Amino acid sequence: xxxxxxxTYKEGPLPSCAPLAVPMLAAQQRSEPAYExxxxxxxxxxxxxxxxxxxxxxxSGPVEASPLTELMALDFVCxxxxxxxxxxxxxxEAFKKWKSFKALAKEGRKRYVEMCGPVTRGETAMFDSWVxxxxxxxxNGRKAxxx
Amino acid sequence: MFVYEKKLQYPVxxxxxxxxxxxxxxxxxxxxxxxxxxxxxxxxxxxxxPYPELKAVLTDIGVEELGHLEIVGTVVHQLTxxxxxxxxxxxxxQDYFVDHTAGVYAxxxxxxxxxxxxxxxxxDVIADLAEDMGAEQKARVTYDNILRMCDDxxxxxxxxxxxxxxxxxxxxxxxxxxxxxGKMDKRNVYAVNPSFDKMK
Numbered sequence: 441x442x443x444x445x446x447x448t449y450k451e452g453p454l455p456s457c458a459p460l461a462v463p464m465l466a467a468q469q470r471s472e473p474a475y476e477x478x479x480x481x482x483x484x485x486x487x488x489x490x491x492x493x494x495x496x497x498x499x500s501g502p503v504e505a506s507p508l509t510e511l512m513a514l515d516f517v518c519x520x521x522x523x524x525x526x527x528x529x530x531x532x533e534a535f536k537k538w539k540s541f542k543a544l545a546k547e548g549r550k551r552y553v554e555m556c557g558p559v560t561r562g563e564t565a566m567f568d569s570w571v572x573x574x575x576x577x578x579x580n581g582r583k584a585x586x587x
Numbered sequence: 588m589f590v591y592e593k594k595l596q597y598p599v600x601x602x603x604x605x606x607x608x609x610x611x612x613x614x615x616x617x618x619x620x621x622x623x624x625x626x627x628x629x630x631x632x633x634x635x636x637p638y639p640e641l642k643a644v645l646t647d648i649g650v651e652e653l654g655h656l657e658i659v660g661t662v663v664h665q666l667t668x669x670x671x672x673x674x675x676x677x678x679x680x681q682d683y684f685v686d687h688t689a690g691v692y693a694x695x696x697x698x699x700x701x702x703x704x705x706x707x708x709x710x711d712v713i714a715d716l717a718e719d720m721g722a723e724q725k726a727r728v729t730y731d732n733i734l735r736m737c738d739d740x741x742x743x744x745x746x747x748x749x750x751x752x753x754x755x756x757x758x759x760x761x762x763x764x765x766x767x768x769g770k771m772d773k774r775n776v777y778a779v780n781p782s783f784d785k786m787k
Contacts, residue, residue, distance in 0.1 A: 461719070462768055463768075464765065464768075465720075465764065465765065469760075470645075482748075484597075484750070485751055485752075487755075490751075490758055493750075493751065494730070494734055494747075494750060495734075497734050497747045497750075498747075499744065508598070510695060512597065519596075519647075521758050523644070523647055523755065526644045526647055526759065526763075527640060527762035527763055528762075559593050560591065560592055560593070566659055577593065578657065579595075579660065579665070581599060581600045
């Protein structure tokens with residue numbers, strides 16, 4: 441596609457002549473530019489080109505830093521790249537980036553579980569007793585339970 | 588197969604009870620354009636999708652929507668968990684309270700229970716993907732409308748995040764549509780339904 445380099449990151453190429461009655465939406469061209477992971481989680485997208493808020497409803501600041509939000513941010517970047525890869529399976533650069541974030545998230549997960557408890561039931565195997573039911577559960581929010 | 592992760596996709600910490608707000612936000616839990624509708628729609632449409640990329644898109648977005656269902660349930664829970672009967676009465680929450688107390692029930696803002704009648708599985712590639720794009724837009728508008736009415740920054744922050752996810756999913760479904768029609772007969776994409784008619 442020769443149009444590729446003429447479109448900005450907020451645009452994608454479409455054919456100059458296209459068939460009638462066929463729905464078409466400009467495809468995102470590449471996985472760059474991208475926000476840093478905590479910014480991505482805060483904004484709800486990894487991609488500045490898709491960051492399209494309603495009125496002036498933008499985040500007042502980054503999500504509050506904690507071991508949990510750090511993990512959420514890495515998992516979120518992996519999710520965003522995975523959805524991008526589903527419709528761009530041939531993008532080797534994005535796949536490489538997804539793999540490197542997946543490695544970071546795995547590391548982060550291990551540290552988090554050791555500190556705060558299992559995230560999946562299977563991770564309870566790292567503990568000496570059945571700690572899986574312990575509070576807080578995700579809907580409890582900030583309170584109770586040992587951190 | 589599903590594996591549960593004991594964490595939310597986005598943090599929710601609501602300090603003040605507000606049943607009036609819970610009463611309309613519940614629509615994104617069990618209402619017509621809510622997260623339950625979204626996940627059931629995509630996870631059910633998968634079976635008749637012939638193309639691998641589309642199976643992946645429907646699965647991955649459908650699963651994320653289940654995560655959003657949990658976020659909306661958490662918001663409703665935290666808005667109602669410490670409410671007083673006085674707040675219930677003053678904020679017009681009696682109708683819900685009498686049936687569900689401070690439980691989270693899948694219903695629309697207008698009170699009708701969750702219904703699969705709000706979505707379709709047509710078993711046709713273009714029809715299903717066109718519905719999915721429409722569904723993301725309808726959910727986006729629902730969040731826009733919620734944002735117009737919210738005055739609690741703890742809630743606004745979460746609604747804003749969920750709304751942005753609808754924009755991203757719309758983009759992915761649009762790209763999925765391009766992948767699908769790209770595999771069909773260029774002269775007439777409506778000549779057959781690749782979900783049903785055997786090709787080659």
